[in-house]
Amino acid sequence: MSNMMNSEKEMLFHDIGIIDFVIVEMNLYLDTHPTDCEAMEYLKHYVRLKNQAMKEYAMKYGPLRIQDADAGNHKEWLWAMQPWPWEGEC
Numbered sequence: 001m002s003n004m005m006n007s008e009k010e011m012l013f014h015d016i017g018i019i020d021f022v023i024v025e026m027n028l029y030l031d032t033h034p035t036d037c038e039a040m041e042y043l044k045h046y047v048r049l050k051n052q053a054m055k056e057y058a059m060k061y062g063p064l065r066i067q068d069a070d071a072g073n074h075k076e077w078l079w080a081m082q083p084w085p086w087e088g089e090c
Contacts, residue, residue: 009057009060009061012056012057012060012061013057013064016050016054016057019046019049019050019053020050023043023046026039026042026043026046027043030043054068061082062081
């Protein structure tokens with residue numbers, strides 16, 4: 001069970017990274033094509049996906065960004081209690 005949960009955590013973290021990549025690329029594209037309405041909708045879609053994935057991650061494993069620190073019904077300040085990336089978590 002622990003191994004399955006760990007791989008689910010890693011998969012969600014990986015998905016967040018992919019979504020981030022798409023958002024950055026769309027941002028760069030829109031810098032040079034600011035009137036492309038289809039691209040803007042595409043970007044908005046991926047921003048919604050990222051926000052949803054970040055909330056899901058925060059609820060299950062602790063927040064990755066301070067904006068999501070209130071996600072879930074945690075009684076402790078998980079932001080300070082979870083392992084940091086330099087501690088081998090990511």
